[in-house]
Amino acid sequence: MNGVHDMGGMHGLGPVAYEADEPLFHARWEARMFALSLASGAWRRWNLDAGRHQQEVTPPADYLRLSYYERWYAARTALLVRFGLITANELAEGTPASGTARQVPPLSAEQVPVGAARGNSTLRSIEVQPCYQPGDTVRARNLHPTGHTRLPRYLRSRAGVIERHHGAHVFPDSNAQFLGEAPQHLYTVRFTAREVWGEAASERDAVYADLWESYLEPA
Amino acid sequence: MSSHSDHAHDHDQGDVPSDMELRGKALETLLVEKGLVDPAALDAIVDTYENRIGPRNGARVVARAWSDPAYKARLFADATAAIAELGFTGSQGEHMVALENTPRVHNMVVCTLCSCYPWPVLGLPPVWYKSAGYRSRSVIDPRGVLRELGLDLADDVEVRVWDATAEIRYLVLPERPAGTDGMNEDQLASLVSRDAMIGVAKVAPPAGSNRP
Numbered sequence: 001m002n003g004v005h006d007m008g009g010m011h012g013l014g015p016v017a018y019e020a021d022e023p024l025f026h027a028r029w030e031a032r033m034f035a036l037s038l039a040s041g042a043w044r045r046w047n048l049d050a051g052r053h054q055q056e057v058t059p060p061a062d063y064l065r066l067s068y069y070e071r072w073y074a075a076r077t078a079l080l081v082r083f084g085l086i087t088a089n090e091l092a093e094g095t096p097a098s099g100t101a102r103q104v105p106p107l108s109a110e111q112v113p114v115g116a117a118r119g120n121s122t123l124r125s126i127e128v129q130p131c132y133q134p135g136d137t138v139r140a141r142n143l144h145p146t147g148h149t150r151l152p153r154y155l156r157s158r159a160g161v162i163e164r165h166h167g168a169h170v171f172p173d174s175n176a177q178f179l180g181e182a183p184q185h186l187y188t189v190r191f192t193a194r195e196v197w198g199e200a201a202s203e204r205d206a207v208y209a210d211l212w213e214s215y216l217e218p219a
Numbered sequence: 220m221s222s223h224s225d226h227a228h229d230h231d232q233g234d235v236p237s238d239m240e241l242r243g244k245a246l247e248t249l250l251v252e253k254g255l256v257d258p259a260a261l262d263a264i265v266d267t268y269e270n271r272i273g274p275r276n277g278a279r280v281v282a283r284a285w286s287d288p289a290y291k292a293r294l295f296a297d298a299t300a301a302i303a304e305l306g307f308t309g310s311q312g313e314h315m316v317a318l319e320n321t322p323r324v325h326n327m328v329v330c331t332l333c334s335c336y337p338w339p340v341l342g343l344p345p346v347w348y349k350s351a352g353y354r355s356r357s358v359i360d361p362r363g364v365l366r367e368l369g370l371d372l373a374d375d376v377e378v379r380v381w382d383a384t385a386e387i388r389y390l391v392l393p394e395r396p397a398g399t400d401g402m403n404e405d406q407l408a409s410l411v412s413r414d415a416m417i418g419v420a421k422v423a424p425p426a427g428s429n430r431p
Binding site for chain 1: 269310312
């Protein structure tokens with residue numbers, strides 16, 4: 001979706017606001033919110049891509065106004081309600097509705113380091129051969145899907161060169177909508193700064209992005 | 220427009236969110252009472268990212284690559300496997316790629332679409348990396364962003380900005396500074412900053428070294 005989350009190249013969104021000696025969390029609730037997000041995600045009612053998309057549908061004014069973990073709170077509570085792990089009423093009341101069964105077992109402390117160290121690879125084996133090889137010239141297609149996508153607006157219709165092939169990976173546009181993993185070949189593509197930003201950009205500089213095959217066409 | 224970031228900054232300082240403390244606590248209580256989360260698991264997650272996983276891990280990788288040419292070759296052939304040799308694997312680092320900074324090429328990493336960051340080697344990202352200012356500007360004006368962060372690159376340096384749009388995660392191998400020839404890996408690792416591994420800083424020579 002052409003949302004405010006797709007920020008690459010926008011102006012006026014403020015300074016970088018670097019903070020020296022920044023703490024990992026600025027308040028304890030941020031740490032708990034981070035942990036709640038990971039622990040509730042372990043029920044696997046949604047996936048990584050659906051989780052990202054839930055953030056993207058935050059109303060634009062809220063997206064820009066909320067702090068990072070406030071946005072996590074909004075997105076995670078929306079997912080918990082949407083997938084029936086809690087009800088909106090329970091969230092408002094802060095207590096379980098009477099008669100609801102306890103879900104067991106939740107993610108345990110022992111599983112935390114195991115899961116963190118294992119991760120979730122998105123690499124998949126597919127039969128179809130890659131369309132492109134390193135060195136091939138491609139163009140990012142002029143796509144404007146209304147759902148989740150990882151093709152940033154600033155690269156659409158721009159030509160670049162395949163830098164590297166990463167094998168086939170879960171396709172976020174499909175996975176976020178629970179339409180299946182639909183793995184596709186994934187490539188790093190190099191775009192010159194001038195191709196993307198025009199003649200005012202440095203003639204030396206370049207932007208690289210990791211793009212799925214269906215985002216690309218031969219150029 | 221700076222009011223956006225100022226406002227967010229206030230939140231991040233913990234001045235405002237007493238409301239968020241309450242809402243977070245209420246959510247945690249609800250999920251625990253429903254059996255959806257175990258408080259001990261929450262403690263373990265926080266402990267993992269506060270105490271066990273962070274930029275010191277990435278600094279070990281950099282120090283090893285600076286010290287051991289064969290390791291460096293493996294890092295550029297298969298970064299995921301080379302980083303796993305040091306015990307750093309898993310969530311948000313499943314598919315690693317290393318980028319080498321040289322006097323001619325400077326790499327920096329951003330996630331314009333959200334906040335993708337290589338957790339196993341750098342931990343969780345700082346607020347500025349997730350800020351709208353960094354996400355929006357680093358692709359269109361990388362040299363301006365780097366200047367703002369204190370790194371002024373010459374015109375003849377090629378700047379490569381890596382937008383982490385998929386599950387590939389990037390670790391920048393900074394240039395080894397002068398004055399470190401006799402240093403062992405522990406000493407080298409102590410010099411390497413998080414920012415140098417994101418690509419928004421260089422590694423400073425050790426204090427007291429004879430700078431060239």
